[in-house]
Amino acid sequence: MDQNFLESQKQVLLKMREELRQKLKEKYAEAISFGTEDGQDSADEAYNLYNKNIMLGRVETDALKLNLVEQALKRIEEGTYGICIECGCDIEEKRLKQVPFARYCVDCKTELEKKGLIKM
Numbered sequence: 001m002d003q004n005f006l007e008s009q010k011q012v013l014l015k016m017r018e019e020l021r022q023k024l025k026e027k028y029a030e031a032i033s034f035g036t037e038d039g040q041d042s043a044d045e046a047y048n049l050y051n052k053n054i055m056l057g058r059v060e061t062d063a064l065k066l067n068l069v070e071q072a073l074k075r076i077e078e079g080t081y082g083i084c085i086e087c088g089c090d091i092e093e094k095r096l097k098q099v100p101f102a103r104y105c106v107d108c109k110t111e112l113e114k115k116g117l118i119k120m
């Protein structure tokens with residue numbers, strides 16, 4: 001793979017990691033402090049719990065993404081970045097530009113998603 005391309009992907013991933021880390025920190029703080037004020041009736045509580053779950057759901061998605069970004073950075077270091085971890089073929093640069101942390105080629109991703117094995 002082109003070194004320049006690899007380097008620019010690395011920069012994108014590092015930036016992504018920083019942003020995700022920051023976002024997660026804020027969201028966790030928000031979700032945890034949410035609905036802990038005093039003087040609410042049970043309807044408020046149910047509503048707050050509902051919102052809290054949505055928020056935590058979003059936190060989970062970001063945490064998953066952060067994990068994928070970290071894995072991608074590791075693969076850059078190991079020299080296996082851009083190789084589909086399922087079938088071993090090269091992932092198209094176009095796809096890597098769209099999804100810098102892509103682990104699978106389009107074919108494998110489609111197949112795995114169909115089977116419900118992956119979400120991202």
Ligand SMILES: [Zn+2]
Pocket residue numbers: 084085086087088089104105106107108109
């Ligand atoms: Zn593949």
